[in-house]
Amino acid sequence: MSIALEKTLSLILLIGIGVLLQQKFQSEDQKKGLKTLILTLALPAMIFVALMKIEINPDLLFLPVLALGFNLVMMYLTRFSMPAFGIKKDSAEMRTLALLVPSLAPGLTCFPFIARYLGDDLLAWAALADIGNKIFVLILAYMLAMSWYYKTQQLPSRSNRQKIKELLLAMLGEPINVVILAAIVLLSLGLHMDDLPGFLSASILMLKDVMTPLVLLFIGIAVMFKWSQIKTIFSLLIFRAGFTFLLSGLFLWLVPGLPFASALLVVVFPQSAVSFWPFAHMSAIRKMEINNGSKKSTFDLDLGINVLAVSMPLSTLMILGVFTSGNLWVVPTNVLILGASLVGLSLAPTAFKLLALNRKDLVPEEESSYRDLEFRKMEK
Numbered sequence: 101m102s103i104a105l106e107k108t109l110s111l112i113l114l115i116g117i118g119v120l121l122q123q124k125f126q127s128e129d130q131k132k133g134l135k136t137l138i139l140t141l142a143l144p145a146m147i148f149v150a151l152m153k154i155e156i157n158p159d160l161l162f163l164p165v166l167a168l169g170f171n172l173v174m175m176y177l178t179r180f181s182m183p184a185f186g187i188k189k190d191s192a193e194m195r196t197l198a199l200l201v202p203s204l205a206p207g208l209t210c211f212p213f214i215a216r217y218l219g220d221d222l223l224a225w226a227a228l229a230d231i232g233n234k235i236f237v238l239i240l241a242y243m244l245a246m247s248w249y250y251k252t253q254q255l256p257s258r259s260n261r262q263k264i265k266e267l268l269l270a271m272l273g274e275p276i277n278v279v280i281l282a283a284i285v286l287l288s289l290g291l292h293m294d295d296l297p298g299f300l301s302a303s304i305l306m307l308k309d310v311m312t313p314l315v316l317l318f319i320g321i322a323v324m325f326k327w328s329q330i331k332t333i334f335s336l337l338i339f340r341a342g343f344t345f346l347l348s349g350l351f352l353w354l355v356p357g358l359p360f361a362s363a364l365l366v367v368v369f370p371q372s373a374v375s376f377w378p379f380a381h382m383s384a385i386r387k388m389e390i391n392n393g394s395k396k397s398t399f400d401l402d403l404g405i406n407v408l409a410v411s412m413p414l415s416t417l418m419i420l421g422v423f424t425s426g427n428l429w430v431v432p433t434n435v436l437i438l439g440a441s442l443v444g445l446s447l448a449p450t451a452f453k454l455l456a457l458n459r460k461d462l463v464p465e466e467e468s469s470y471r472d473l474e475f476r477k478m479e480k
Contacts, residue, residue, distance in 0.1 A: 106158060106396050106473055108251075111216070111312075111316055111420065112172055112215070114133040114312075114313055114317055114320070115316050115317075115318035115319050115416070116320060116384070117298075117317060117320060118317040118318065118319060118320020118321045119320040119321070121317065121321055122320070122321055123319065125321045130321055132250055132421075133316075134314070134317075134318050134321065135318060135458060135477060138207075138291040138311070138314050138315055138318060139207065139275065139276070139309055140275045140316075141209065142277060142307055142308070142310050142311040142314050143176075143274075143311060144275045144276050144278075144279040145206045145279075145304050145305075145307035145308040145311065146215065146223070146307075146308045146311040146471060147209065147223075147224075147227045147276060147279055147280065147283075148225055148279045148282070148283050148308075149210070149220065149304060149305060149308045149316060150215070150220045150221075150223040150224040150306060151224050151279075151283035151284070151287070152286065152291075152292050152296075153220050153221070153224065153226075153278065153292065153293060153405060154285055154286065158266035160225065160228055163225060163228045163229040164228060164232030164233075164235070165230070165231040165232060166229065166232065167204070167230065167231070167232030167233045167236075167369075168232035168233065168235055168236055169205075169232075170202075170232075170233075170344075171202045171203065171204070171232070171233060171237075172202070172236070172239075173347070174202035174324060174340070174343070174344070174414075175198060175201075175202040175337065177202075178197055178198050178201040178202060178340075179194065179340070181199050182194055182197055182198075182336075184447060184450050185332060185335060185336055185339075185451075186332065186418075191389075192398060192399050192403075193400050193403055193475070194398045195245075195248050195399055196382065196401075196404050197336065197403070197407070198243065198402050199241050199245060199378035199381070199399075200374045200375075200378050200379065200404060200407050201239045201336065201337075201340050201374060201406075201407075202236070202375050203233070203236065203241065203249060203371075203375035203377065203378050203391070204230070204369075204370065204374070204375055205276075205372055205373045205374060205375040205376060205412075206226060206230055206233070206234045206238075206369060206372040206374040206397065207230075207276065207315075207372060208315055208318070208319070208412065209305075209315075209372050209373040209412055209415045209416050209419065210226065210368060210369060210372040210415075210419060211226060211227070211311075212311060212312040212315045212316065212371075213368070213419050213423060214226050214368065215311075215312065216248075216312060217364075217423045218361045218365060218464060219360075219361070222361050222362070222365050223286045226365060226369055227280065227360075229303070230276075231280060233259040233355065233375075234276070234277060237375045237377040238277075238371075238377060239283075241377065241378045242381050244425050245378070245381040245382060245385055245398075245399075246381075248384070248398050248399075249385045249388070249389075249398045252396060252398045253389065253394055253396065255393070257287070264271065264282040284419035290336060304470035319412055319413065319416055322409075322412065326344050329404065330410060331402075331455060333406050333407055333410050334410060334414075335442075335446045335449065336407075336446070337407070337411055338414075338442050338445060338446040339442070339443055339446035341371060341415075341442055341447070342412070342416055342438075342440070342442025342443035342446060343365070343434050343439065343443055343445075344370040344371060344437045344439070345371075345436070345439030345442065346435075346440065346443070347370065347479070348366050348367045348370060348435055349432045349433075349434075349435030349436035349438075349439055350432075350436070350440075351366055351368060351474060352430070352431075352432040352435060353436070354365075356432075358430075359438050360430055363429075363430040364422065364423070364429065365449060366428060367422055367430075367435060368418075368419045368422050368423065370479070371415055371418045371419050371422070372406075372415055372419075373411040373412045373414075373416075374407060374408060374411045374417035374442055377410065378404075379401075379404045379405070379408060382398075382399040382401060383401065383466075384404065384405055385398055385399065386398075386399065386401055390468065430461075
């Protein structure tokens with residue numbers, strides 16, 4: 101058995117154990133506690149260790165820019181493409197998807213696999229790239245959500261100073277951002293992991309080691325489906341994955357000669373699940389609407405929950421699939437073909453519906469009436 105396959109099976113086994121533990125974690129507070137433990141301790145420790153092992157290189161500053169560019173491209177694509185999936189323009193569903201689909205949550209669905217398959221150096225690159233994504237999910241998504249809220253509820257907007265203050269407090273309240281900032285400061289002073297006191301580095305390393313099993317168990321525990329919207333959401337997320345593969349393949353084609361590990365990072369990082377932060381913004385806005393006695397919702401929270409539920413296991417399968425057969429996905433042509441195939445697959449139901457409607461319109465009126473009459477006779 102190959103090493104890659106063994107790694108994949110061991111990760112899937114932990115996810116399976118998480119599924120079996122769902123009966124023990126039925127309370128939302130229990131799941132929230134596990135997620136909080138991951139996001140406030142284990143994940144920041146893993147990112148801190150990875151960052152402290154690299155040398156500061158100004159050339160790596162393009163990584164956050166690329167990630168933010170991806171978020172913006174996906175946001176505009178979502179807003180223009182959702183009508184093809186039956187989502188009405190300027191609806192609560194459209195606003196919900198426009199914030200969720202472009203966002204990334206690499207901490208829960210990508211970083212553990214990058215650490216396992218590509219090592220700490222590439223994990224550090226991914227953490228730097230995530231700074232751009234954090235700018236989108238914490239700042240731009242929040243500003244856009246509030247703008248839609250004031251427009252939908254027809255309320256006067258707040259001052260820019262108040263908005264900036266809230267944004268800064270939100271960013272400083274996120275442990276991952278604090279860890280990244282602290283690591284950058286230490287590296288700029290010439291300090292690395294070996295320069296820290298022994299007891300401190302040992303504690304951080306122990307926290308880092310529990311990251312991967314905790315995340316995989318959480319994925320298995322948190323997978324809960326509400327089937328009323330699953331079909332549409334699955335098509336949307338397949339479309340998202342396909343277009344993301346197209347962007348990755350285009351980048352590999354425009355920047356040839358990337359090292360194997362770097363090329364895989366380009367492919368897997370954008371396949372991360374959608375982020376919880378835009379949903380947190382929507383939940384806060386819904387609370388404001390309830391307090392104000394408003395019956396009109398800016399966002400569809402049920403849709404948002406289902407998108408989060410489907411996105412996590414789907415992204416995990418995509419990322420594991422790429423890593424398991426990694427040699428295929430460093431070739432731009434293969435990535436582009438895969439992306440085009442997934443986009444076509446996601447749009448196929450809509451295409452079939454349009455084709456059926458066109459055929460119905462082509463049926464002569466007399467023949468159509470005759471068929472309806474015959475159908476009624478058969479029913480009798």
